[in-house]
């Protein structure tokens with residue numbers, strides 16, 4: 301990998317890790333989700349990176365995909381199992397990292413340990429040409445040894461410049477028919493999820509996170525107003541996910557505009573991903589770069605790695 305690009309990935313990683321760890325410290329009873337999300341997002345931009353996606357907070361049986369609206373008044377509660385998923389980029393070179401915190405309790409310590417150890421082992425195995433099914437199988441074994449299930453329909457993913465989900469998927473189970481193997485220079489977000497539930501997620505309500513549909517052309521849109529809105533969103537967010545909150549300074553009636561645009565298929569509104577049997581969910585995630593010998597982790601915090 302070009303050393304300048306590698307440096308950008310590492311800088312994005314250091315900033316994302318710092319924002320993740322500082323954000324995690326602020327997750328306490330009676331603190332609002334909105335406060336933590338705003339803190340983490342400001343932390344990233346103040347350090348000189350850009351937001352690769354809205355900060356995600358997923359509590360208990362919610363596995364992934366949620367960011368609060370500006371009007372959200374939810375607060376954290378003692379005993380909550382909270383996933384904080386953070387994305388930063390420098391010039392399009394993305395770091396994606398997540399951690400799970402159990403608030404004022406150790407009841408699910410082993411659930412947290414399961415996804416943590418699974419991630420550590422997956423990172424040790426990562427190298428050019430490794431079978432992704434072997435990695436998935438190892439993740440599955442570790443999580444099952446702790447007495448939990450891996451979530452089989454959530455996977456890690458490779459990253460490209462300004463692209464959060466590039467070609468490769470990294471499973472948390474041994475699975476057949478996977479395409480591709482990592483090669484030198486690939487950048488991958490590895491993120492095992494462990495659960496006390498059935499091991500599958502289903503779609504719920506809207507996440508307040510959106511993505512512009514890449515396959516569409518402005519010239520095909522007839523309504524001038526809609527065209528204007530869409531070109532504004534494209535300029536602001538390009539190919540990366542964005543939140544309802546981020547639209548507020550740029551759109552009047554953001555609610556109805558976003559609803560109409562997703563109804564027309566111009567943008568995608570991600571659904572919340574809930575554990576099918578309402579099991580609790582833990583997740584840990586790091587971004588890595590595949591090297592000749594193995595991999596480098598870009599998102600280690602000061603006490604990791």
Ligand code: CO
Pocket residue numbers: 385386396397398489491585
């Ligand atoms: Co992530």
